[in-house]
Amino acid sequence: MTIQIPVLDDRSFDQLVRETLARVPVHTPEWTNLNESDPGVTILELFAFLTENLLYRSNRIPEANRLKFLTMLGIALQPPSPGTGLITISNDKGPLAPPLAVPAGTEVRAGQVPFTTGVPMAVLPVSSAVYYKQPQTALDLATQNRYKLLYQTFLESDTDILTFYKPVSLDPPATGRPDPVVDLADQVNGTIDRSLWVALLAPKNADLDAVRRAIAGQSLSIGVYPATRTPGQVLPPQNTDTPAVDPGLVFEIAAPEPDTSGLSGPGIGVGPARYTRLPVTYAEAVLDRPGLVQVTLPPYEQLLLWAFDPEEEGTGDFPPRIDDAAVAARLVSWIRLRYQPTTAGTGTGSGTGSGCDCGCTGGDSAADNGSHTTLASLSAASDAPTGRITWAGVNATRAVQSVTVPSESVGIGKGTPFQTFTLARTPVLGDGAPHALTVEVQDIDGTWHTWSEIDDIYAAGPADAVFTLERATGLLTFGNGLAGLRPPRGAAIRASYSSGGGLQGQVAIGGISRSVVLPGGFAVTNPVPTWGAGDGESTADGESAVTRWLRHRDRLVTADDFRDLTRRTPGVDLGRVEVLPLFNPDHPGEPQNWAGMVTVLVIPRSDPLRPQTPQPDRQFLGAVCGWLDPRRLVTTELHVRGPEYQPIWVSVGIATLPGQVPSIVEQAVAKAVQAFLSPLTGGLPPTAADDGLIAPAASGTGWPLGVDVRPQDIEAVATRVAGVRYVDSVLIAMTDANGSVVSPVDSVPISGLRLPAATVTVASGPAPDPAGLTGGSQPAPPTQVPVPVVPDTC
Known part of the structure; x- marks a missing residue:
């Protein structure tokens, strides 16, 4: 039974005035002038005003008690989360040398919103154009035979065959258009050689030899933005082995042999298609989430391009042909990003040596001499990367929505227990911030000592120099001398942190466009949208979380905790x-009793690309994984997935009441049926519970998992729409496992993580055949066809 909390008094100012004036004839009958101009009435209104304020404050006592209880339990409100994105800094008109060093903490802006770079980089005087070799399957036999004759001399043995492709530019994403995607793992529809080709281009009208000298031996920062659509992520059981970071791609640069004859000119080499693996100095798992890889370019003598014979350009392992003469004239070198499915890793790297046990992955980059560098990782593990990429570019770094506050004077120590100080800017960012929180206290001789942050001040010993921080409010709290040290009287306290x-x-895209730090001739932009920004938790949300927190204690044990x-x-x-406890999404058809395995289905509240069938993207799933990972048991294997939508087509025939406009009623029925089958607002009507009482309605929380879609349910929903006299018929069509349309069906089975994705049509009279809404059977998957290289010109 729910406890009813009494309201002390809910009377308003007007009610208090009316009730007071109503008592006047009883106690003072000689007082007959009760107009607002009477001084006595003015005194009564003053009394009502003061009483209303007193009642308001009294009624807030329970709220104050709940908030105080929240504070005592140590339940902090979730602060606003910052937006994160990849930016590129280009040297359009600046000097070629030396390269511009952009340290971590450099500020860039999107209007009035500040962002701070998180990874140091050097801006080289090159830009990039990205290409891939798309398999060409539309060649007729005559065209194939013609090119076979043309390229017959390139076959070295009888077992070699020609494969055709067309060079395609991977254009940057644009607002309002679907993101471009190339799948490096798909050699049928993606890339013929599982590679992305990055052309390093000199600035317009720049001397190519001077550009080569400027970038020789320098560090090049390459950003990669994988496709946002991903089936899900998995957190395997934790272990103590932390492998190194493997970006999942091999970074190689063109390595022709030097032309000893001297006839080719500067920057031109000869020989077969050879590539040198670039040393990696910093790496993140860029196939798993947006990230960076920094490589070291070879010396000037090795930055060469090939001098091609007729018909040789673009053949074999050579880079794709560039048909734009203006772009080809600016070409400095080629970098190949080659996908290796057997070594592709997951996670994100920091290059700092810090790591965790949440499925971090890593990799190494070896130069031709066998040397390599091992890099650490900090990430939530995910399913194996698929090789789907939306964008890649050079001179990239990460930017976080934040402002760096260096050496802020917090206050002067008083020597008392539990001293508190408030930082000037809030909220204070935590892990992943460009500038980690640093609190320093000055001792008697003027030396600054760094104190450490701790979650619970009472867990500290008398000699521990620690403090706690409420990130949403910026409140610093120090110990009492028994639990944590007390800053001595007169000691100066300062803090450095990031806020945002x-x-x-x-x-x-393109919102980050200016920086007061960059010199003239340099430009900044964000080629992909930022992700992860969100508002903080409200006080009301925090209050409602008290009972749940007492149940789960910030640990994932039961289904309710998850x-x-x-x-x-x-x-x-x-x-x-x-x-879904004990559920394995990779084996939905088998009996679900997988010990230690939990699957969490998440659906975003909105999806601009698919409003009716929202799906979480890669950043959404990564945020959920990163939040749940430190709270799960070490033996729990956690899968975080989006729904799998089952396409269905629903046709409803109705009869309208006299006087109703059929088209309006039909639209209302279609809207009601669509909402009924929605993954967010759908659901069945109330059902009878075992005790004979009516159970709470499932409507409004989304179509339930494991509940089949039946015509009878849809008929019940359509009948309740105003203006409907009766439902003539309901027909449903669906696709089977082979992609063929089956119509009509008695019900649509919904199991596992599947939810209905309905297309609804309503008509007056009998329901139309829903098979006519599907457009026929689904097209069969394409068959792999060997295709030869197809140059645009011969």
Whole structure:
């Protein structure tokens, strides 16, 4: 039974005035002038005003008690999360040498929203154009025979065959258009050689030899943005082995042999298609989430291009042919990003040696001499990367929505227990911030000592120099001498930190466009939208989380714990969470009793690309994984997935009441059926519980998992729409496992992570055949056809 909390008094100012004036004839009948101009009435209104304020404050006592209880439990409100993105800095008109050093902490802006770079980089005087070799399957036999004759001399043995492709430019994403995607693992429809080719281009009108000298031996920062659509992510059971970072791609540069004859000119080499693996100095798992890889370019003598014979350009392992003469004239060198499915790793790297046990991966980069560098990782593990890439570019770094506050004077120590100080800018960013929080206290001789942050001040010993921080409010709290040291009287205290967060950090493509730090001739932009920005948790949300926190204690044990904690994930707008214990999404047809395995289904509240069938993208799933990972048990294998939508077509025939406009009623029925089958607002009507009472309605929380779609349910929904006299018929069509349309069906089975994705049509009279809405059977998957290289000109 729910406890009813009494309201002390809910009377308003007007009610108090009316009740007071009503007592006047009883106690003072001689007082007859009760107009507002009477001084006595003015005194009564003053009394009502003061009483209303007193009642308001009294009624807030329970709220104050709940908030105080929240503070005592140590439940902090989730602060706003910052937006994160990849930016590129280009040297359009600046000097070629030396390269511009951009340290971590450099500020760039999207309007008035500040961002700070998180990884140092050097801006080289080159830009990039990205190409891939797309298999060509539309050649007729005559064309194939013609090119076979043309390129017959390139076959070295009888077992060699020609394969055809066309060079395609991987254009940057653009607002309002679907993101371009190339799958390096797909040699049928993606790339013929599992590679991306990055052409390093000199600035317009620049001397190519001077550009080669400027970039020789320098560090080049390459950004990669994988495709946002991914089936899900998995956190395997934790272990103590932390492998090194493997970006999942091999970075190689063109390595022709020097032309000893001297006839080719500077920067031109000869010989077969050879490539040198570039040494990697910093790496992140760029196939798993947006990230960076920094490589060291070879010396000037090895920055060469091939001098091609007729018909040789673009053949074999040579880079794709560039048909734009203006672009080809600016070409400095080629870098090949080659996909290796057997070594592709996951996670993100920091290059700092810090790591965790959440499935971090890593890799090494070896030069031709056998040397290599091992890099550490910090990440949430995911399913094996698929090789799907949306964007790649050079001179890239990461930017976080934040402002760096260096050496802020916090205050002067008083020597008292539990001293508190408030930082000037809030919220204070935590892990992943460009500038980690540093609090220093000055001792008697003027030496600054760094104190450490701790979650619970009472867990510290008397000699521990620690403090706690409420990131949302910026409140610093020091110990009492028994639990943590006390800053001595007169000691200066200073702090350095990063502050930022909020939905304003969600910036579209090209929104980050200026920086007061960059010199003239340099430009900054974000080629992909930022991600992860979100508002903080409200006080009301924090109050409602008290009972759930007492149940789960910030640890994932029961299904309710998974559900409650997933909903508190910062930086994402969750519309629905479902928890399936002992469920393996990779084996949906088998009996589900997988010990230690939990699957969490998450659906975003909105999806601009698919409003009716929202799907979480890669950043959304990564945020949920990163939030749940430190709270799960070490033996739990956690899968975080989006829904799998089952396409269905629903046709409803109705009869309308007299006086109703059929078209309006039909639209209302279609809207009601669509909402009924929605993954966010759908659901069945109330059902009878075992005790004979009516159970709570499932409507409004999304179509339930494991509940088949039946015509009878849709008929019940359509009948309840105003203006409907009766439902004539309901027909449903669906696709089977082979992609063929089956119509009509008695029901649509929904199992595992599947949810209906409905297309609804409503007509007056009998329901139309839903098979006519499907456009026929689904096209069969393409068959792999060997295709030869197809140059545009011969």
